[in-house]
Amino acid sequence: MQLKDKDTSQLVEGLIRNDRKSYDELYGNYSSKLYGIALHITQKQDIAEDVLQETFIKIYNNVHRFDGSKGTFFSWILNICRNGAIDKIRYGKESRKIQFDSLNVIISTDTNPEIKRANEELWEVLDKLDDEHKEILKLSYYYGFTHPEIAEKLNLPLGSVKSKIRIALRELRKIYP
Amino acid sequence: MIDVKKYIESGILDEYAAGIISENEKKEVEALADIYPEIAKELNSINMSLAAFALVGGVEPPDKMEEQIWAEILNLDSNVINLNTKSNSKVSSPKKINKLGQYSAVATLVIMIFVSIGWAINFKNKFDTSQKELSNLSEQNQKLNDNNSELEKLNHSYYLKDSIFSNPNSKLIQLNGVKKKSPTSKAYVIWDKSTADVYIDILSLPQNPPDKQYQLWAISQIGRQISVGLFDMPENNEIIPIGKTNESVQFFVSLEKKGGAKIPTLKEKYVYGNVDR
Numbered sequence A: 001m002q003l004k005d006k007d008t009s010q011l012v013e014g015l016i017r018n019d020r021k022s023y024d025e026l027y028g029n030y031s032s033k034l035y036g037i038a039l040h041i042t043q044k045q046d047i048a049e050d051v052l053q054e055t056f057i058k059i060y061n062n063v064h065r066f067d068g069s070k071g072t073f074f075s076w077i078l079n080i081c082r083n084g085a086i087d088k089i090r091y092g093k094e095s096r097k098i099q100f101d102s103l104n105v106i107i108s109t110d111t112n113p114e115i116k117r118a119n120e121e122l123w124e125v126l127d128k129l130d131d132e133h134k135e136i137l138k139l140s141y142y143y144g145f146t147h148p149e150i151a152e153k154l155n156l157p158l159g160s161v162k163s164k165i166r167i168a169l170r171e172l173r174k175i176y177p
Numbered sequence B: 001m002i003d004v005k006k007y008i009e010s011g012i013l014d015e016y017a018a019g020i021i022s023e024n025e026k027k028e029v030e031a032l033a034d035i036y037p038e039i040a041k042e043l044n045s046i047n048m049s050l051a052a053f054a055l056v057g058g059v060e061p062p063d064k065m066e067e068q069i070w071a072e073i074l075n076l077d078s079n080v081i082n083l084n085t086k087s088n089s090k091v092s093s094p095k096k097i098n099k100l101g102q103y104s105a106v107a108t109l110v111i112m113i114f115v116s117i118g119w120a121i122n123f124k125n126k127f128d129t130s131q132k133e134l135s136n137l138s139e140q141n142q143k144l145n146d147n148n149s150e151l152e153k154l155n156h157s158y159y160l161k162d163s164i165f166s167n168p169n170s171k172l173i174q175l176n177g178v179k180k181k182s183p184t185s186k187a188y189v190i191w192d193k194s195t196a197d198v199y200i201d202i203l204s205l206p207q208n209p210p211d212k213q214y215q216l217w218a219i220s221q222i223g224r225q226i227s228v229g230l231f232d233m234p235e236n237n238e239i240i241p242i243g244k245t246n247e248s249v250q251f252f253v254s255l256e257k258k259g260g261a262k263i264p265t266l267k268e269k270y271v272y273g274n275v276d277r
Helices: A005-016 A020-042 A045-065 A073-091 A113-126 A131-142 A147-154 A158-175 B004-009 B012-017 B023-035 B037-055 B064-076 B094-144 B149-165
Strands: B170-177 B186-192 B197-204 B212-219 B225-231 B240-244 B250-257 B269-274
Touching: A005 A020, A005 A045, A005 A073, A020 A045, A020 A073, A020 B064, A045 A073, A045 B064, A073 B037, A113 A131, A131 A147, A131 A158, A147 A158, A158 B012, A158 B037, B004 B037, B012 B023, B012 B037, B023 B037, B170 B250, B186 B250, B186 B269, B197 B212, B197 B225
Parallel strands: none
Antiparallel strands: B170 B186, B170 B269, B186 B197, B197 B240, B212 B225, B212 B250, B225 B240, B250 B269
């Protein structure tokens, strides 16, 4: 369960003080979400574990720089995790080229039941969006493709890709107001 | 004055929330969110939706992960007293925590003094050696009037040391050995923030195998691991110019395949040190 704003600011203060209790709270509240998103992006348990570990180290090194006026604490740590995971699949030794065609189905190369369940949950939510927006959101948000890359692969003008992402995010905001 | 509605509709806030815009655009969004409450509100709303989206499909990490992460964090900063005690153990009273904080501060101060003295002695020795050898080399050069390339290289190295250490913009960062990997290793990074130049002075590191090279990394403020440059163990006690970086909260050295890696191999991390905040 996500923490309320007041609890979050207390948590951040504790983290800045290097208070172990706050770090335990951070791990207890957010590790499964962060690990889940790392798994969604990397699709590999060992890489997702590295991403999770590096995310917590980055939080430890940078928590004093978190600025609550620029966004929520969760979105801040989420971006650290997400960017770390995307870096791994884009530039790491485990890098792989994500095939666009494969994104229409649940990635089944990994038989880990946890990953399968996480994928299914993600797909269930994405299925509430129409196909066009679903595809764009997956590519840009979960798989980290840049807008020009999506435009090239889907053979769409860049402006059209940007506008579809905007609409997709707005649709998502109707599901998660 | 900007057209706030148009700005929001441009989609840049969505791109900001998704973390896929350039550093300059990011700064622009943050500055405008400070000025216009509508932009801040919209941004927050997007963040909340994306955060809710991200909650889908949470997966419990393996049990070993929690302890593994704390071990790594404590390894990064063994002076962090508060983190050494797990929260479900007996919690110290606030007074005790303060006292621990004071001890920690005193201990840190003492360590800093020793480090400074150690470095000053090291610096003085190197400086004296540099001066003597520079003078010797100059005499030899005059006598021999020889364009020996090896001597020129050494000469350059000594001039380099002299100029780096006398530069007031140079920041010295001590890198200590990673306990599990190479506890006795030690190096100094000298970072000239005015030019972004980074040098390394190695006190102790194992000789790298021929098919591998050491790689110096900087961790940026947002946690990105930036490669500063590669080096082999020098034959002489020389300071090596590595590369440039404009930002860093921590430097560390890892052993990578020859030619370097795009991301560091954390298991091959040898020395690390935080830049003073």
